[in-house]
Amino acid sequence: MVKQIKEAEKIYFACEKCGLLYKEKIWAEKCEKWCSKNKSCNLEITKHAIKDRDYSLLNHHTISLVGKVK
Numbered sequence: 001m002v003k004q005i006k007e008a009e010k011i012y013f014a015c016e017k018c019g020l021l022y023k024e025k026i027w028a029e030k031c032e033k034w035c036s037k038n039k040s041c042n043l044e045i046t047k048h049a050i051k052d053r054d055y056s057l058l059n060h061h062t063i064s065l066v067g068k069v070k
């Protein structure tokens with residue numbers, strides 16, 4: 001069953017190419033542009049992504065992930 005995630009004032013942005021999540025839309029957009037042009041990830045961009053450790057935090061707070069996150 002698909003989870004729908006929504007928590008007030010908390011929205012996350014995912015790069016469609018690599019699936020990384022960002023708290024700021026600007027970084028998701030940068031990531032997506034980079035991923036579209038390059039085959040590798042840009043560390044300067046991906047370091048802004050939400051880390052695995054944060055996923056458990058998200059789950060803990062029952063924030064659901066909306067969209068095309070793998």
Ligand SMILES: [Zn+2]
Nearest residue numbers: 015018031035
């Ligand atoms: Zn990306």
